[in-house]
Amino acid sequence: MKVFRLCLILMLLSAPAAYAQGTAQEKTFNAESFTLENGMRAVVIQNHRVPVVTHMVWYGVGAADEAPGQSGIAHFVEHLMFKGTDTVPPGEFSKRVRALGGNDNAFTAQDITAYFQSISVDHLETVMIMEADRMRNLAFPPDDIDSERLVVLEERRQRTENNPTGYFFEQMRTALFPNHPYGNPVVGWLHEMEALTHKNVSDFYKKWYAPNNAILVVSGDITAAQIKPLAEKTYGVISVQETPERNWTSVPPLLANTRLVMYHPSIRQPLIQRLYRVPSTIQDKEISLALEVLTSIMGDGASSRFYKSLVVEQKIATSAGFRYSGTAMSDAVLRISATPTADTELETVEAAIDDELRTLVKEGVTSQELIDAKTRLIDAAVFARDSLSGPAMIFGYGLITGGTMDDIEYWPRDIEAVTIEQINTAARQFLDPDNSGTRPHVTGYILPPEEKEEGAVE
Amino acid sequence: MRFILQISLCFLLVFQVTLAEAKEKLLDIQEVTSESGITAWLVEDRTLPIISLKFSFIGAGSALDPEDKQGLARLVSNTIDEGAGNYDSQNFQKTLGDNNISLGFSSGRDSFGGSLMTLSKHKTLAFDLLRLALNEPRFDAEPMERMRAANLTRVRSALSDPNWKAARLLNDIAFAGHPYAMNSGGTLTSLQNITVEDLKNFTKTKLARNSLRIGVTGDITAENLKTVLDQIFGALPEKVTLPAVKDLDVQNGGEIVLYEQDIPQTIIQIMQPGIGRKHPDYYTGMIMNFILGGSGFGSRLTEEIREKRGLTYGIHSSFYDMEHLQALSVSTSTKNESVGEMLGLIDQEWRKMKDAPVTADELKDAKSYLIGSLPLSLSSTGKISGILLSLQLDDLPLDYLDSRAGKINAVSAKDIQTFTKELLTPDKLTIIMVGKPEGVTPTKIVDTLPNVE
Numbered sequence: 001m002k003v004f005r006l007c008l009i010l011m012l013l014s015a016p017a018a019y020a021q022g023t024a025q026e027k028t029f030n031a032e033s034f035t036l037e038n039g040m041r042a043v044v045i046q047n048h049r050v051p052v053v054t055h056m057v058w059y060g061v062g063a064a065d066e067a068p069g070q071s072g073i074a075h076f077v078e079h080l081m082f083k084g085t086d087t088v089p090p091g092e093f094s095k096r097v098r099a100l101g102g103n104d105n106a107f108t109a110q111d112i113t114a115y116f117q118s119i120s121v122d123h124l125e126t127v128m129i130m131e132a133d134r135m136r137n138l139a140f141p142p143d144d145i146d147s148e149r150l151v152v153l154e155e156r157r158q159r160t161e162n163n164p165t166g167y168f169f170e171q172m173r174t175a176l177f178p179n180h181p182y183g184n185p186v187v188g189w190l191h192e193m194e195a196l197t198h199k200n201v202s203d204f205y206k207k208w209y210a211p212n213n214a215i216l217v218v219s220g221d222i223t224a225a226q227i228k229p230l231a232e233k234t235y236g237v238i239s240v241q242e243t244p245e246r247n248w249t250s251v252p253p254l255l256a257n258t259r260l261v262m263y264h265p266s267i268r269q270p271l272i273q274r275l276y277r278v279p280s281t282i283q284d285k286e287i288s289l290a291l292e293v294l295t296s297i298m299g300d301g302a303s304s305r306f307y308k309s310l311v312v313e314q315k316i317a318t319s320a321g322f323r324y325s326g327t328a329m330s331d332a333v334l335r336i337s338a339t340p341t342a343d344t345e346l347e348t349v350e351a352a353i354d355d356e357l358r359t360l361v362k363e364g365v366t367s368q369e370l371i372d373a374k375t376r377l378i379d380a381a382v383f384a385r386d387s388l389s390g391p392a393m394i395f396g397y398g399l400i401t402g403g404t405m406d407d408i409e410y411w412p413r414d415i416e417a418v419t420i421e422q423i424n425t426a427a428r429q430f431l432d433p434d435n436s437g438t439r440p441h442v443t444g445y446i447l448p449p450e451e452k453e454e455g456a457v458e
Numbered sequence: 459m460r461f462i463l464q465i466s467l468c469f470l471l472v473f474q475v476t477l478a479e480a481k482e483k484l485l486d487i488q489e490v491t492s493e494s495g496i497t498a499w500l501v502e503d504r505t506l507p508i509i510s511l512k513f514s515f516i517g518a519g520s521a522l523d524p525e526d527k528q529g530l531a532r533l534v535s536n537t538i539d540e541g542a543g544n545y546d547s548q549n550f551q552k553t554l555g556d557n558n559i560s561l562g563f564s565s566g567r568d569s570f571g572g573s574l575m576t577l578s579k580h581k582t583l584a585f586d587l588l589r590l591a592l593n594e595p596r597f598d599a600e601p602m603e604r605m606r607a608a609n610l611t612r613v614r615s616a617l618s619d620p621n622w623k624a625a626r627l628l629n630d631i632a633f634a635g636h637p638y639a640m641n642s643g644g645t646l647t648s649l650q651n652i653t654v655e656d657l658k659n660f661t662k663t664k665l666a667r668n669s670l671r672i673g674v675t676g677d678i679t680a681e682n683l684k685t686v687l688d689q690i691f692g693a694l695p696e697k698v699t700l701p702a703v704k705d706l707d708v709q710n711g712g713e714i715v716l717y718e719q720d721i722p723q724t725i726i727q728i729m730q731p732g733i734g735r736k737h738p739d740y741y742t743g744m745i746m747n748f749i750l751g752g753s754g755f756g757s758r759l760t761e762e763i764r765e766k767r768g769l770t771y772g773i774h775s776s777f778y779d780m781e782h783l784q785a786l787s788v789s790t791s792t793k794n795e796s797v798g799e800m801l802g803l804i805d806q807e808w809r810k811m812k813d814a815p816v817t818a819d820e821l822k823d824a825k826s827y828l829i830g831s832l833p834l835s836l837s838s839t840g841k842i843s844g845i846l847l848s849l850q851l852d853d854l855p856l857d858y859l860d861s862r863a864g865k866i867n868a869v870s871a872k873d874i875q876t877f878t879k880e881l882l883t884p885d886k887l888t889i890i891m892v893g894k895p896e897g898v899t900p901t902k903i904v905d906t907l908p909n910v911e
Contacts, residue, residue: 094755099823101830150768157723269614302551
């Protein structure tokens with residue numbers, strides 16, 4: 001029961017879809033799919049290495065669907081999904097899964113909420129029965145709501161309040177997404193979490209949890225033909241329920257670059273991070289693919305442009321990152337970050353980042369860089385299949401946020417098709433340090449408390 | 459009602475199936491020995507065109523770092539793949555990256571090792587890069603300084619993390635007087651003392667075939683592996699004798715040590731003497747820990763402290779099994795106001811586990827999970843090679859996984875009761891706190907963290 005840090009999921013997803021050796025034209029996973037009569041979609045990815053499965057249910061609801069003033073409710077409901085139904089007592093769900101030799105958990109992000117169990121294939125039906133049961137029959141015992149509210153408050157303290165960088169990144173996202181739900185933390189703002197009522201959570205659950213707003217994903221030692229009858233008698237008997245439009249998807253433009261500076265007494269190591277809002281895959285697939293290849297050139301490994309320039313050649317930083325993942329329903333985030341060496345000012349590092357971006361925008365990437373990046377991305381894809389839960393994550397997240405099976409299956413083919421012009425156009429459009437256009441950025445410095453005054457005395 | 463019936467029926471089925479399956483062979487492990495006598499454990503698996511190789515040199519860990527050069531083994535692990543043979547740092551790393559070869563080294567307290575993962579089509583190159591890193595590391599000044607700087611920023615960054623501080627303090631207090639008390643990641647001063655000579659000396663004097671253990675999984679035959687083992691490891695020295703490290707018991711039992719910091723939530727680490735894999739009661743301990751706090755949901759600590767009272771987001775207990783020290787530890791956190799209550803509840807559960815037997819249901823569910831979940835840890839190439847390596851590091855036999863279920867099933871509630879009466883020492887826990895806790899009186903307050911500056 002974690003709030004998956006969005007970036008964590010995004011990293012997982014930007015680890016490319018798997019790809020068998022051969023040509024980039026082939027399907028990667030050969031996943032099967034079907035749709036139940038009530039509209040619930042199902043995806044099956046076969047993997048017969050050991051007789052186990054990962055079973056996931058993804059809901060098309062997340063923190064971004066919370067009403068103003070009720071931040072944290074999506075994640076709170078996720079926790080309460082373990083607090084029992086009419087037939088399963090509070091806390092029993094996970095205990096039963098454990099007693100069957102399985103592991104279970106759940107996570108919430110801005111766009112999604114997902115529940116999963118990894119378990120012997122012999123017990124798949126049992127967990128499907130229990131998962132289907134809690135799709136409509138949550139009990140919400142008042143005492144458990146009260147004690148679980150304390151748990152999510154402890155979760156927020158652990159992730160954010162106790163940790164100055166956690167706090168700071170939360171502030172940066174708020175600045176990047178003004179007047180948009182992505183600006184709220186998934187775990188919620190402390191004072192709003194404290195105020196969430198029994199009625200708030202049960203209304204939210206009833207409004208969003210329905211088979212037609214969910215996707216079943218099973219990865220492991222099983223076929224679609226075997227799962228379909230099980231799905232029909234568990235999820236298939238739940239009636240359709242209309243769920244609201246998710247109409248929060250447009251973000252007001254940022255019209256100025258924003259700079260946040262935080263001095264904190266427990267910080268010893270300064271850090272710079274810069275966030276850009278850029279198109280997600282469903283907003284603009286062509287740009288998104290170009291940004292994925294660009295990310296590999298700029299930020300993938302010790303010979304990437306940023307690491308080579310800032311860390312190896314100039315020696316002004318000890319790490320330098322450039323990350324993008326396009327899996328989001330609204331704008332996606334591109335993040336640049338660096339840790340300066342002991343005697344380097346953050347301003348110096350930021351100037352060097354801007355110089356690298358300037359070079360990129362003026363000269364573009366080289367054809368050799370493009371070839372190397374494509375090979376890395378497409379070849380690496382085979383590793384994604386070497387996992388039980390990895391492919392289930394990729395399909396669940398991709399489909400529930402509006403992507404298609406083909407977006408995932410033919411990802412290597414699509415990467416292969418990216419051109420230098422597309423990359424250079426995207427770089428000019430979003431990353432030109434001398435012309436932020438309609439896509440300004442938010443840049444944050446986090447520093448130890450200022451020593452300037454003492455310095456001024458001498 | 460029908461739902462409940464179905465569940466209980468399943469429970470019965472499950473149990474039978476689990477017991478039956480446990481008799482089948484879980485992994486087809488081959489012991490492969492090369493011409494020159496290097497041994498590896500192998501599971502051939504053609505599911506994907508991938509090979510994973512993991513290895514470890516026993517005894518070559520950070521416990522041997524000189525006190526004024528803490529972080530030496532770590533710095534070696536960071537720099538050994540930054541240039542070797544004719545490849546300088548950038549060439550080495552770019553060749554790895556462009557061919558999707560993952561090569562990484564790591565240092566533990568008791569061992570130094572590495573992990574290689576490659577597509578079959580790049581295996582020749584991958585094995586050769588590993589050979590070069592082990593036999594001809596360059597340790598050029600440029601990457602060495604870069605890695606030193608990265609470690610210094612890592613230590614400074616960690617200082618904003620109260621969990622890291624608590625772990626640092628726990629090592630210092632619970633392992634007082636022993637090399638394990640040192641900072642294996644180095645201190646801001648000790649990292650500056652390490653020279654290129656030290657790195658070269660480390661690989662020359664600490665890595666040898668007599669302490670090497672290897673696990674391999676994936677798209678490779680036993681015949682091919684024999685040749686590969688000699689290619690990669692054949693030129694290493696036959697034998698080195700490493701300095702002995704003494705055994706240790708958990709220190710400072712009964713002490714409550716606080717590092718005060720103005721944060722809303724207090725981090726709590728607790729330790730007492732435990733047992734390791736070589737102990738005859740290992741499985742008894744494994745089941746006891748699962749019931750006490752190892753399982754997360756369903757464990758007594760999680761039920762009492764998180765589920766009933768909402769005092770924490772997470773509480774876990776685990777055995778801490780090192781070569782020279784075995785401990786039982788608990789890790790958790792709670793808002794400052796609740797620390798007294800939290801410690802009282804942990805004490806209560808410690809005494810309950812010591813004084814009364816576990817219930818039949820607890821025992822049954824624990825066994826069922828510990829046996830039934832094993833295949834989940836065999837679901838990827840890297841996981842399997844990791845298990846092959848750890849079995850060897852623990853001196854376990856080739857058929858260990860197949861005999862494991864029987865040993866778990868043989869444990870009775872009475873065994874656990876006898877075990878906990880002897881093991882658990884609720885009056886002599888070593889307790890570490892970072893935060894501003896209320897409702898508890900520390901026996902000692904420290905205002906600087908040892909082995910950091």
